[in-house]
Amino acid sequence: MTVTRATLALAMALITLPGCQKPAGPPRDSVAAYPADWPQFGRTEGSQGFSPLTRINAGNVGQLGLAWSFDLEPGHSVTAPVEANGVVYLATRHSLVTALDAVTGKQLWRYDPHSPEVAGLKLRRAWGSRGLAYDDGRVFVGTMDGRLISLDAKTGKEAWSVATGQPGDDRFITGAPRIFNGKVLIGHGGGDVVPTRGYVTCYDAKTGKQLWRFYTVPGPGAPEDEAQAAAAKTWHGEAWKAGGGGVVWNAMTYDAEMNRVYIGTGNAEPYDRSLRSEGKGDNLYTAAIVALDADTGKYVWHYQVNPGEEWDFDADMDMLPATLNIDGKPRKVLMQAPKNGFFYVLDRETGKPISAEPFATVNWATKIDLVTGRPVEVDAARFHGKAAFLMRPTPTGAHNWLPMAFSPKSGLVYIPVSERGVKWADPFPDYLPRLPEGDHSYLKAWDPIRQKAVWQVEAAGPFPGGAIATAGDLVFQGQMDRSFNAFAAADGKKLWSFDARAPAIAPPITYEVKGVQYVTVITGFGASASLFLQPEQRITNLDYRAMPRRVLTFALGGKATLPPAPAAPAQVAAPDPDFKPDAARMSRGAGAFAANCILCHGINVVAAGAAPDLRYSPAVTAMENFASVVRDGALLARGMPRFDELTADQTEDIRFYVRARARESADVRHAGVKPSGG
Ligand code: HEC
Known part of the structure; x- marks a missing residue:
């Protein structure tokens, strides 16, 4: 890469x-x-980073409990x-x-x-x-x-x-x-x-x-x-x-x-x-x-x-x-x-x-x-x-x-x-x-x-x-x-x-x-x-x-509680029957992904919380959806940048690479091996 x-x-x-x-x-x-x-x-x-307050102290901190929580939306x-x-x-x-x-x-x-x-x-x-x-x-x-x-x-x-x-x-x-x-x-x-x-x-x-x-x-x-x-x-x-x-x-x-x-x-x-x-x-x-x-x-x-x-x-x-x-x-x-x-x-x-x-x-x-x-x-x-x-x-x-x-x-x-x-x-x-x-x-x-x-x-x-x-x-x-x-x-x-x-x-x-x-x-x-x-x-x-x-x-004495931590999502790639391997596309797509997308979506398309993991994104399997997100800025207000300088072809290269990574990850997982890359 x-x-x-x-x-x-x-x-x-x-x-x-x-x-x-x-x-x-x-x-x-x-x-x-x-x-x-x-x-x-x-x-x-x-x-x-020091507070002079002492009501909560080493003697009573064991009684500290949740007073309230406020849910935030995804993002930083x-x-x-x-x-x-x-x-x-x-x-x-x-x-x-x-x-x-x-x-x-x-x-x-x-x-x-x-x-x-x-x-x-x-x-x-x-x-x-x-x-x-x-x-x-x-x-x-x-x-x-x-x-x-x-x-x-x-x-x-x-x-x-x-x-x-x-x-x-x-x-x-x-x-x-x-x-x-x-x-x-x-x-x-x-x-x-x-x-x-x-x-x-x-x-x-x-x-x-x-x-x-x-x-x-x-x-x-x-x-x-x-x-x-x-x-x-x-x-x-x-x-x-x-x-x-x-x-x-x-x-x-x-x-x-x-x-x-x-x-x-x-x-x-x-x-x-x-x-x-x-x-x-x-x-x-x-x-x-x-x-x-x-x-x-x-x-x-x-x-x-x-x-x-x-x-x-x-x-x-x-x-x-x-x-x-x-x-x-x-x-x-x-x-x-x-x-x-x-x-x-x-x-x-x-x-x-x-x-x-x-x-x-x-x-x-x-x-x-x-x-x-x-x-x-x-x-x-x-x-x-x-x-x-x-x-x-x-x-x-x-x-x-x-x-x-x-x-x-x-x-x-x-x-x-x-x-x-x-x-x-x-x-x-x-x-x-x-x-x-x-x-x-x-x-x-x-x-x-x-x-x-x-x-x-x-x-x-x-x-x-x-x-x-x-x-x-x-x-x-x-x-x-x-x-x-x-x-x-x-x-x-x-x-x-x-x-x-x-x-x-x-x-x-x-x-x-x-x-x-x-x-x-x-x-x-x-x-x-x-x-x-x-x-x-x-x-x-x-x-x-x-x-x-x-x-x-x-x-x-706080008594509020939180729901249990959610289980990790199933991480299943969407069905993609039309996918056909193409080495040249793969390599172009990998380069363009590395240059534009890794910061948020992760090296080798393995995300770490800053953005969705694209290997499991339904937005990737349909070309029009993908292009409207990536080139037209459909999710701009939610923090996904617009890449309007990418040509339709380059965008397709990236989409191809992401689909390939989705298959690779799925295949290796089935074989019981740690996913490659990252
Ligand atoms: C600065 C961070 C950032 C960069 C760089 C970035 N993205 Fe995103 N991307 C996001 C965020 C955040 C979202 C989630 C937006 C939302 O809440 O719907 C997202 C969502 C997406 C989605 C929709 C996924 C889904 O499941 O909804 C696609 C597709 C996508 N990005 C592709 C790309 C591609 C391709 C590139 C590189 C050309 C790229 N992104 C670069 C932050 C980024």
Whole structure:
């Protein structure tokens, strides 16, 4: 099967979630601010993922039960809800926003930005919304087509909407906007396929007026300011023509003490440095943490985790500001566990590393040199012109966007960690990630001062869920095996577990309404490529339509129940008596499928929850149905992109290939053999 470079890059990337300027005073970000609510991603502006609530605690969590559930339709649901003033807000699918009464689970309103209909080519990037934000009577959400939208939190009516991208660009929004000081900050995805100059933009939360923008990589023409001039010196040739990258698709953190924002930037684009920067240079500010003045967006400092990045090692993972006692002195630090496997503790006043140690298996570098701040790479990691290199971690990261949490009470950081390896080979277009059996994942409690794991529990499958910590000495985290769990913050003992009937890896939240503490998590899963996900299909039913997706809310003494998990659907291919083998068609169809369809429908047509498994789809056996879905966009509003550039013949090639795969799968199943491929 031909897998184009662009498709693979994309697959790798995808698998890969008030008032005016505040004067000095107690930092808004302290745990004392809005203790009852969870108004944005990670709860506070500093995104620590920690709640000071204690009604549900290590002593009574055994009595936690389901208070209510709310059924969601098929589509993306690995997303972080928020809660404010007794209302839970969530953005599922392509930013479909739902407001639910937190006590009863009753729907208050819904808002649909109709993103699939206007997203055009961007809809092909799979994904959906990973979260939203609440502030001062407004809800904020980004869309796949690049809009940032503000809604009236009471009614769901649009207050304002701005286009954050440029006409014809590849910038799309999946991440949650972050709010501080009456401002909204948003970045974008898109630094993997089409040359894209990454940026973050800050808007006035009331009006949507643009306040500032910071570019993460230089553009063509004269540098806009000193920060861009400094970055331009680290690129060679006409870099902007080939790529750029550094997109901020997730991590943005406000530091109230210093009135700064930290942004985490993505991989350099394209991955191969020889194609973008004559094979040299650090390529700032990709794969880096950049500190910006929160009022002006002006550069303050940067720390690059991977200079001259070539492995999709984003630093887009959450960054947690804290004050830690290091060598007897309180130090203002910023902590990040990016994809590359090192846990960084930076001095957030200067951006200098204080310590950096591996929190997962790392074989691309021996250590981080704290004097230069640079990783000491092993030679084999720059694999161009060398033997293939089985690298750990992978482009999906030792830690990805599903957040870690920091408990100031236990002093520990709770990290969802993946242990995986991927083979990189030269020439690049021919590499295929090969995942050794026995991938593992963990929830790790990490001591950021000693840079050591204190405890770890193994999680099912390679993708462990996002974690939160509470002052009730608990860590909540769900897993692919459908369990949603509470662990003792101190030693990792599992104190409570609930069968969520579907994977529950989305970041949970906790909040209090009228003296009752609740915990909410959204269930469901959809991988954009089955290539990484074969093992899970054996542990859970990931069928796009059959898998239940729900909002689950728990309280002490909750007595609500869920229907049993549905059995996996029969997966029988529709009768197809007219099918006749044709090798040439098969090969053309396989190529076109790989180039256009695998992200959602899966490698070798084995789907993993992001879209229906086409081998068993009745829409495939009839040519007209198939063409109306694929070329005319009959299911566009439901998230199936329109491929109107495909000719009738190419569409038939794809349909032929899908039918062939359906027969193959059926035949092998009958013979009692594991289906090939994937
Ligand atoms: C960005 C994700 C995405 C991509 C890329 C994509 N699809 Fe889909 N596709 C979907 C989703 C989601 C649905 C289900 C829509 C619904 O709810 O009915 C779907 C449904 C379909 C269906 C109808 C299946 C059924 O049983 O209802 C067909 C046929 C189909 N896609 C073919 C293709 C082909 C062929 C390609 C490549 C040319 C492709 N799709 C690429 C997301 C995608």
